Amino acid sequence: MINKHIIKQKALDLGFDLVGITSAQPIDNRDISALQKWLERGFEAHMGYMRKNIDKRTDPSKLLADARSVICVALNYKVTASCKKPDKNKATVADFALYEDYHSFIKKRLFVLADFIKTKTSPGTFKFKACVDSVPLAERSLAERAGLGFIGKNRMLINPELGSNLFLAELICNLELSPDEPMEAQCHSCDKCVKACPTGALNASKGLDSNKCASYLTIEHRQQIPESEQSGIGNCLFGCDKCSSVCPFDINAPKCKNKDIRFFDQRRDFCPDALISWQQEDFDKAFKGSTVERLGLDLLKRNARICSNNLNAKKAR
Ligand code: B12
Ligand code: SF4
Ligand code: SF4
Structure with missing residues (x-):
C-alpha cells in the first residue's frame, strides 16, 4: 500500500500549495442541508446545473465506482506584489482571471500526480477521476473535511496561513488512504466580508x-442584467473579490509562488468605453487562453456598459 505522505509530497512538488486527504464518503449532513436550503431559496439563480446531479455533487463515490479517498489540492493565486493595483476609475477583472485558465493548468498536474501513483501501485489497479471546478462535486466541503482550511462567512475555503485565494481541485481515487483532520472555523465575531459586499448578496x-452577486452576474448570468442589480456591480467587469480582499486572512497572505502558471498583468483593468467598441480580434488579443474567453465578447460588452454607467454616475456625484 502506498504511503499517503509520498502522494502529498509529490503534489507539493508539482506546485500545489496545499494537499489533504478525506474519505470518499458523502459530504457531511450539515453541508448537504446547506446546499438544499441554498437551492430552496433559489440562490443558484440561473445556474440550472446546480440543481442537477445532486447525488454526485454530494457523494464522490457516485463519480467513481470503488472510490475510497479524495486527494484535495489547492493552488494559491494571490497576485504578486508587483501586480498593477486595480484603477478605481476603470472596469476591473477579478484576480483569478488574471492567470491563464486554471482548469487545464491544474488538470494536467492532477494527471501527472495520477501517473506517479500508478507507478507506486500494482499495474492496472489504480482508478481515479480528476476534478476541477466544473465537475458536479462540493469542492469546498471536501477541502474543508480534508483539512485544507475552514469555510468562512464569505463562503470561501480559507486556509489560516494562505487565505482564500485558492483554486481547489481533487483526485477521487480507489486507494484507502488515512484521512486528515478538519479544522475549526475561525471567523469568530468578524463580519467584515458581509459588510463589504456591495450588493447585499452575502448573508452570514x-x-x-x-441573484445579487456581482461575480455571478458578470460571469455566469447569460441574459440582460436586471436594472435593480446593475449599480451594485460598480466597476466589476468580470468577477468580484470584495468579500475576500477585506478578509484579515487574505490581507497578509503570501503571494502565488507557482512560476509555471502564466499571469497577465495587462488584463487587470480596462477603459469600459473603449471596450464597448472592441472587435473580436481585440477580445482575442486581450483574453486568449483566459477564463474570460468563455464569457465571449458580447457579454463582456454588456458588463462594460454597466461599468461605464456606474463610473459616470460616480463622477457626477
Ligand atoms: C456555483 C459557484 C459559484 C457561484 C455561487 C458561489 C457560492 N458561494 O455558492 C458564483 C458564480 C457566485 C461564484 C463566485 C465565486 N467563485 Co465560485 N464556484 C461555484 C462552484 C461551481 C459551486 C459552488 C457551490 O457548490 N455552491 C453551492 C453553495 C451551497 O455552496 P457553498 O456556499 O460553498 O456551501 C457549501 C459549503 O461551503 C458548506 N456550507 C454551506 N453553508 C455553510 C455554512 C457553514 C457555517 C459552514 C461551515 C459550511 C457551509 O456546504 C455547502 C455544500 O457543499 C464551485 C466549484 C465546485 N465544483 O464546487 C466554484 C468555487 C466555489 N468558486 C471559486 C471562486 C474562486 C469564486 C470567486 C472567488 C470568483 C470571483 N473572484 O469572482 C467567487 C467567490 C464568491 C463567494 N464568496 O463564494 C472557488 C473557491 C475557492 C475557495 N477558496 O473557496 C471554487 C471552489 C472553484 C475552484 N475549483 O477553485 N462561484
Ligand atoms: S463576490 Fe462580491 S458581490 Fe458576490 S458576495 Fe462577494 S463581495 Fe458580494
Ligand atoms: S472577513 Fe471575517 S467573517 Fe468574513 S470570512 Fe474573513 S474572517 Fe470570516
Whole structure:
C-alpha cells in the first residue's frame, strides 16, 4: 500500500500549495442541508446545473465506482506584489482571471500526480477521476473535511496561513488512504466580508444569493442584467473579490509562488468605453487562453456598459 505522505509530497512538488486527504464518503449532513436550503431559496439563480446531479455533487463515490479517498489540492493565486493595483476609475477583472485558465493548468498536474501513483501501485489497479471546478462535486466541503482550511462567512475555503485565494481541485481515487483532520472555523465575531459586499448578496447565516452577486452576474448570468442589480456591480467587469480582499486572512497572505502558471498583468483593468467598441480580434488579443474567453465578447460588452454607467454616475456625484 502506498504511503499517503509520498502522494502529498509529490503534489507539493508539482506546485500545489496545499494537499489533504478525506474519505470518499458523502459530504457531511450539515453541508448537504446547506446546499438544499441554498437551492430552496433559489440562490443558484440561473445556474440550472446546480440543481442537477445532486447525488454526485454530494457523494464522490457516485463519480467513481470503488472510490475510497479524495486527494484535495489547492493552488494559491494571490497576485504578486508587483501586480498593477486595480484603477478605481476603470472596469476591473477579478484576480483569478488574471492567470491563464486554471482548469487545464491544474488538470494536467492532477494527471501527472495520477501517473506517479500508478507507478507506486500494482499495474492496472489504480482508478481515479480528476476534478476541477466544473465537475458536479462540493469542492469546498471536501477541502474543508480534508483539512485544507475552514469555510468562512464569505463562503470561501480559507486556509489560516494562505487565505482564500485558492483554486481547489481533487483526485477521487480507489486507494484507502488515512484521512486528515478538519479544522475549526475561525471567523469568530468578524463580519467584515458581509459588510463589504456591495450588493447585499452575502448573508452570514443564509449564505450567498447569486441573484445579487456581482461575480455571478458578470460571469455566469447569460441574459440582460436586471436594472435593480446593475449599480451594485460598480466597476466589476468580470468577477468580484470584495468579500475576500477585506478578509484579515487574505490581507497578509503570501503571494502565488507557482512560476509555471502564466499571469497577465495587462488584463487587470480596462477603459469600459473603449471596450464597448472592441472587435473580436481585440477580445482575442486581450483574453486568449483566459477564463474570460468563455464569457465571449458580447457579454463582456454588456458588463462594460454597466461599468461605464456606474463610473459616470460616480463622477457626477
Ligand atoms: C456555483 C459557484 C459559484 C457561484 C455561487 C458561489 C457560492 N458561494 O455558492 C458564483 C458564480 C457566485 C461564484 C463566485 C465565486 N467563485 Co465560485 N464556484 C461555484 C462552484 C461551481 C459551486 C459552488 C457551490 O457548490 N455552491 C453551492 C453553495 C451551497 O455552496 P457553498 O456556499 O460553498 O456551501 C457549501 C459549503 O461551503 C458548506 N456550507 C454551506 N453553508 C455553510 C455554512 C457553514 C457555517 C459552514 C461551515 C459550511 C457551509 O456546504 C455547502 C455544500 O457543499 C464551485 C466549484 C465546485 N465544483 O464546487 C466554484 C468555487 C466555489 N468558486 C471559486 C471562486 C474562486 C469564486 C470567486 C472567488 C470568483 C470571483 N473572484 O469572482 C467567487 C467567490 C464568491 C463567494 N464568496 O463564494 C472557488 C473557491 C475557492 C475557495 N477558496 O473557496 C471554487 C471552489 C472553484 C475552484 N475549483 O477553485 N462561484
Ligand atoms: S463576490 Fe462580491 S458581490 Fe458576490 S458576495 Fe462577494 S463581495 Fe458580494
Ligand atoms: S472577513 Fe471575517 S467573517 Fe468574513 S470570512 Fe474573513 S474572517 Fe470570516
